[in-house]
Amino acid sequence: MRKKITLKQIARELDVSISTVSKALKNSKEISADTIQKVQAFAKLYNYRPNNIALSLKNRKTNTIGIIIPEIVHHFFSKVIRGVELVANKRGYNVIIGLSNESFSKEVINMEMLANGSIDGFILSMSKETLLQQDYHHYNETMNQGMPIVMFDRVVSEIKCDKVIVDDFNGAKNAVQKLISNNCEHIALITTKDYVSVGRLRTQGYLEALEENKITPQAELILKMDDTLDYEVHLEKLEDEIEQLFNAHKEIDGVFAVNELYALSAMKVARRMGLNVPNDIQVIGFTDGVLSKHSTPSLTTVSQHAQLMGERAADLLIDKIEKEFEAEEEQFQTIVINTELVERESTK
Amino acid sequence: MRKKITLKQIARELDVSISTVSKALKNSKEISADTIQKVQAFAKLYNYRPNNIALSLKNRKTNTIGIIIPEIVHHFFSKVIRGVELVANKRGYNVIIGLSNESFSKEVINMEMLANGSIDGFILSMSKETLLQQDYHHYNETMNQGMPIVMFDRVVSEIKCDKVIVDDFNGAKNAVQKLISNNCEHIALITTKDYVSVGRLRTQGYLEALEENKITPQAELILKMDDTLDYEVHLEKLEDEIEQLFNAHKEIDGVFAVNELYALSAMKVARRMGLNVPNDIQVIGFTDGVLSKHSTPSLTTVSQHAQLMGERAADLLIDKIEKEFEAEEEQFQTIVINTELVERESTK
């Protein structure tokens, strides 16, 4: 087992200086053809590779981007990561991940770990806890130190940085419009509490679609779940509440849910109550998940193009990193990713 | 926007030497209380943090581990990552990811990118293409340079390194035994081609269970899918073949599938043919996915404890990294993770 070889070792073996070796490997014309040949042969033999860390230190650039997400076991986020990784690799960058686990403190810790020189910039989506506490100092501190940040999906207007978001409002609106066009007259909304911006926007889209069609929104048809609960408990409670809703409002013939699981639960409850999807009740979910495609009936959803979001975020970030030197006045942009209604069997 | 501050800058401002600053920050007793106080106050004011890259270079240690997986948009792998991240963070390490996308060359490229000093060790699962080509030189080269590797799930005996694997054989055997105990007499197997070791082992488990129960395995009940196909095409073909199988063998009353999707497809086809799950036909899948839990009927599966695998792999790797100095003769271990049969609605 021979360890990695360095310039210094090559230099010693070949009895030349370190600089000569370095230049020879780069085919510098300062070096004679003889020496170049000799050095390169030796380097190849010993499989020399420049040490990345040394390069990073010298160049004050790591060619690595950090991505911090609340959770990785989640289709949306893993698709985003894939997108990020895709363009990052293409552009010569590595990706280092940090999971906040929806916790504020873990988010802060993780960012601090990476911000100390390990990476050139951040791509991140805020944890729910951060969203709740509305404490954004760590983002601003990081940016103040000259580290660019691109936020995606869960953003907040108070933070000035580049952003990539989904057009939640129109996505929801179009989905509900679809239900209306399919002759639904009593459309329920299953959503989360409002502190997450995306939930709020989707609710607004729902309301807007109703109003445009002269349908008076009914508060009783809106179910707001508390999604900070433990997963298992949550699911049971969710089904219970949906069942109550359906029982109290037999007239419901359409459901728009802000995520896949809510939509699936609605279908499950409906079936349990003897209702047929999509004949008695139509359902649309919001997400990019895998459940929708494989459920029975398969679920019509609003696709978020998660991978595309990752790609755009990465491009945005790398662009900013690489033209850092032009210290023109900061110019932030927000990219809005359009949603797409993927029609499957849960709607007519 | 003030950039990150360094020891040198603090030293200059306070008119002391760099070493004094460094020592003061570490509360060295070489330094007077006065100076310590002064330096620390200044450092706190400017939010000084040691530069990680410089530390990595100096210590010849990055405190980062690289993980290379074939695909991230996949519950099994993202759960593994979560496990790795969990213990890595707890033990003071970062995680950097590389996706091979099931491609040999991408795997090699990615490993080379990371092996040049960016990380202290690898955790990886082989790509299908690598498995097919049986070209393992990059693993051996990496290990020869003193970089420890821990492989998980998809492993191969030719490579000498630490491994974390699932007990595929017994997992499969127990699942099939369960079907048999539930009075299934004609059990079909839906699997992949044999080049992936895990597929082969699961098949063996299936056969073993049959034999132990004096049931003669029938080749016609075994469906081997070619999973190198494009996903969509694959799915259609899969359903077709399952349907043919079911039609040709109406006596089938149990199905064991080597992954979630195959199991789900089997249920789908069965339902389409008017069969009731689990009354007419019982189904068990192999996986840790999210589909099983939320399908209707929900699917009985062999859980792989993916997160646990990640945790064990990370511990194994970090242990090796940290006792690297004891250059005793290499000792590799293989950790076998037991599976667990999670009973749901697709079995009686």
Place this chain on the structure above:
DNA sequence: AGAAGTCACGAAAACGTTTGCGTGTTAAAA
């Protein structure tokens, strides 16, 4: 043959740390 230019290479600084050791100043011991 002396001046000028080319060639091929080495020295050294820089990136930001840590740390062993040397040193000047002061205080305590002889």
Place this chain on the structure above:
DNA sequence: TTTTAACACGCAAACGTTTTCGTGACTTCT
């Protein structure tokens, strides 16, 4: 008062690169 010891700090090397600049040995003009 001289020797010794403690104290508080600075120097310099090291990690592995890249790159600017300097320099000795030839070659080539005039």
